[in-house]
């Protein structure tokens with residue numbers, strides 16, 4: 159496995175790979191790798207000859223300075239984990255390497271960003287799009303792999319590829335959960351031990367809504383029930399819970415309104431913001 163830090167080095171390495179007619183899979187990450195990331199790497203290796211994992215904490219997608227400053231940075235451990243996974247090349251650029259000048263480009267995603275994370279984190283998805291496009295331009299992957307936990311991000315990146323008319327296949331990968339149900343996230347390491355013990359309630363609540371309550375309750379009542387569960391527990395501060403069509407991300411009014419329906423939640427536990435999703439159908 160090679161660990162490369164500059165655009166020049168990775169482009170040279172990938173030119174060799176392409177001259178051998180090998181396919182390239184990209185797994186973009188911000189590091190602090192966990193089993194969820196490793197599952198993306200494993201999936202990428204089943205579909206591509208060479209797997210590139212980028213590790214870059216992208217400052218321009220953070221709209222909260224505290225979140226950026228406290229985001230875990232663990233490159234040495236990440237590299238060790240990737241050595242034991244199916245990664246061929248790690249690309250770990252500095253901020254100066256990725257952004258020699260302050261990026262000025264902006265991306266818009268219409269209705270896809272007019273909901274959920276898009277309205278609560280202004281500029282976030284444009285910042286994601288800037289870095290993902292740069293990574294696509296540097297790595298020129300055949301396929302790129304993204305986790306479904308960031309459900310809105312996945313829809314935005316599919317849209318970005320369409321906007322740019324890039325021939326990159328975006329491969330969605332299922333959420334990996336801890337044994338107690340908590341969706342794996344790099345931010346979980348920032349939870350206090352008390353909050354970590356309570357956090358599985360997020361998935362348990364959503365699972366009950368999807369497995370049981372949707373049979374007898376309206377969409378509006380399920381939404382209210384979920385928000386109430388968290389509002390009544392002082393450990394949680396729910397930010398939103400939306401029940402949306404899976405392609406357009408627009409809220410649905412009833413269970414027959416779309417073929418695919420997903421519930422998306424954001425909850426604060428102290429200063430840690432957790433997101434999760436559940437598929438209703």
Ligand code: PAF
Nearest residue numbers: 186187188216286289308
């Ligand atoms: O999902 C993430 O970790 C980031 O948003 C991504 C896609 C690596 C871009 O920085």
